[in-house]
Amino acid sequence: MTEDDVVDKELLTIGAFASRARLSAKALRLYDRLGLLTPAYVDEVSGYRYYRAEQAEHARLVALLRQLDMPLARIADVVEAPGSDAAALLAAYWDGAEARFASQRALADYLRGRLSGRSSEMYGKFVVETAEVPERVVLTETRHVLAPELPVWIPGSLGRLEEGAKQAGGVTGPSFVVYYAEVSMESDGPAEACVPVADEAAARAWAEQQGRATGVKVRVEPPRRLAYVRIAKAQVAHPQILAAFEAVEAWIAEQGLSHDGPCREVYFADWDAAGPEDAVCDVAFPVR
Numbered sequence: 001m002t003e004d005d006v007v008d009k010e011l012l013t014i015g016a017f018a019s020r021a022r023l024s025a026k027a028l029r030l031y032d033r034l035g036l037l038t039p040a041y042v043d044e045v046s047g048y049r050y051y052r053a054e055q056a057e058h059a060r061l062v063a064l065l066r067q068l069d070m071p072l073a074r075i076a077d078v079v080e081a082p083g084s085d086a087a088a089l090l091a092a093y094w095d096g097a098e099a100r101f102a103s104q105r106a107l108a109d110y111l112r113g114r115l116s117g118r119s120s121e122m123y124g125k126f127v128v129e130t131a132e133v134p135e136r137v138v139l140t141e142t143r144h145v146l147a148p149e150l151p152v153w154i155p156g157s158l159g160r161l162e163e164g165a166k167q168a169g170g171v172t173g174p175s176f177v178v179y180y181a182e183v184s185m186e187s188d189g190p191a192e193a194c195v196p197v198a199d200e201a202a203a204r205a206w207a208e209q210q211g212r213a214t215g216v217k218v219r220v221e222p223p224r225r226l227a228y229v230r231i232a233k234a235q236v237a238h239p240q241i242l243a244a245f246e247a248v249e250a251w252i253a254e255q256g257l258s259h260d261g262p263c264r265e266v267y268f269a270d271w272d273a274a275g276p277e278d279a280v281c282d283v284a285f286p287v288r
Contacts, residue, residue, distance in 0.1 A: 014028055028051075136220070139168065139194070142215050143190060145190075146183065161194075174266050174267060176264050176265060178263075179191050196221075226286055232276065234277065252287055259285055264284050265282070265284070266281065266282040
């Protein structure tokens with residue numbers, strides 16, 4: 001392609017096209033480098049980029065999607081999809097973004113309470129109790145998970161273990177999840193899902209059938225004295241649940257007790273049937 005061909009096809013220089021698209025030349029070079037907007041022609045000798053006038057709408061769309069903080073790979077999917085599919089992809093992305101914003105808003109409210117010295121006020125909403133829990137045989141599954149993954153992993157893991165419990169004499173108590181290290185947006189635990197069962201030998205046989213790759217094991221949970229608060233389904237979400245954990249920890253310190261194992265969540269109700277205000281979970285720490 002010669003320079004005359006460029007003129008004949010009325011291609012625009014990057015400067016002229018940037019003005020037409022109301023973008024900077026720097027932005028256009030970035031879009032080219034990322035594969036989001038390829039010039040119609042690049043001179044092999046000079047390296048100059050040329051664009052068609054009809055590419056301006058594509059360029060503006062990329063710029064607008066970037067203003068939504070959409071990842072570059074998602075932008076590529078949207079701009080390459082036909083109209084209705086592109087709209088569906090955008091809607092799906094924004095639904096996820098709004099869920100993230102809601103979670104971040106709740107976290108900001110929680111942190112404001114802590115930073116303003118209202119922690120004791122938040123903790124006062126919780127009633128801490130203690131319970132003696134006997135020794136139990138439990139089917140377990142341990143995973144490294146981040147906080148956003150918990151709503152999927154916990155019910156999935158407990159569901160798998162409860163199916164195994166049917167072959168081990170049945171479930172003998174509430175299921176629970178033990179956190180051996182912090183689980184957050186950046187820290188992945190690990191966490192251990194546990195289902196108490198009646199028959200240890202049958203449980204071990206079932207676990208062996210699952211194979212090591214599944215992470216399913218059997219162990220004996222020693223007797224525990226638990227300090228706990230009972231929370232509603234709506235409070236299980238992050239970061240609301242953090243205040244419950246901290247309330248128990250504050251109570252333990254006030255009582256002069258010490259920790260006797262990692263913290264846990266004990267699920268004693270039918271999650272699917274429960275409403276937002278129904279009690280479903282105990283946030284607990286073993287103490288001595």
